[in-house]
């Protein structure tokens with residue numbers, strides 16, 4: 001009898017606590033979880049014009065991503081190259097239709113999609129671009145207000161230089177207020193300055209009252225390994241040949257960085273997304289595979305969804321010539 005009573009009482013307590021636990025967890029955590037394992041469709045729509053960097057999106061790409069077992073796509077877009085230079089900064093309707101198509105493809109495949117703004121190079125150097133930035137987001141938000149809740153927004157990739165954590169936190173809050181008029185609960189992804197550095201998480205601030213935000217960071221450390229031979233990283237030719245043997249010290253450094261991020265997430269009650277990580281193709285394949293596997297697993301250990309950088313270009317997990325996945329890289333991502 002006592003045992004029976006104990007069971008009944010403990011079952012009652014569990015049930016009574018369940019709604020509380022659910023209510024206490026902001027739904028951004030559920031939204032973050034849905035991102036699961038993702039991949040960036042890089043070098044396509046964020047090139048100065050699509051195709052200029054060698055990638056033109058095809059329906060098969062979305063299907064291949066879904067079939068391989070990914071849950072989500074991050075879609076980098078260079079909106080700033082497709083909007084008027086002066087007020088009212090109207091977005092080019094033809095270009096918008098292309099983005100519509102890409103969102104349709106992702107949604108039809110059952111993939112969650114993060115629509116971002118990438119390479120707005122001018123605003124990093126000159127904050128007088130803020131009104132144009134806000135006006136573009138106002139248009140994007142209105143255009144996609146009726147999209148399913150599997151379409152997320154990310155306002156700006158890798159803020160840096162003039163967009164310090166202070167300036168960026170302020171601008172982000174202003175633009176968010178505007179976007180919330182048309183998209184009151186859509187998940188919005190946002191990361192700190194210094195190119196979304198993991199070490200800047202503690203330096204930026206998010207609007208307290210918005211519970212639909214997913215914080216993000218990018219991870220390319222050790223940079224001299226991941227960016228060896230990358231033309232846009234100064235001096236990177238000298239780093240060629242650097243390996244990543246996954247020494248205890250390397251593994252410990254990775255674990256420490258991610259533990260710091262997890263601590264930030266816990267203290268701030270915000271979910272975290274690892275929005276980019278990858279090692280460039282100039283590094284040896286074995287090291288890339290070890291590093292990619294180690295980073296993805298470390299993220300998963302802390303419950304961070306992730307998006308690999310990127311699909312089929314210089315970091316590519318997919319070979320667009322043979323239309324095949326690079327099997328070791330794919331296995332490192334999805335074991």
Ligand code: BGC
Pocket residue numbers: 118119157158276309
């Ligand atoms: C940039 C890419 C670059 C990658 C790795 C991204 O955020 O937009 O151009 O290839 O980071 O450096």
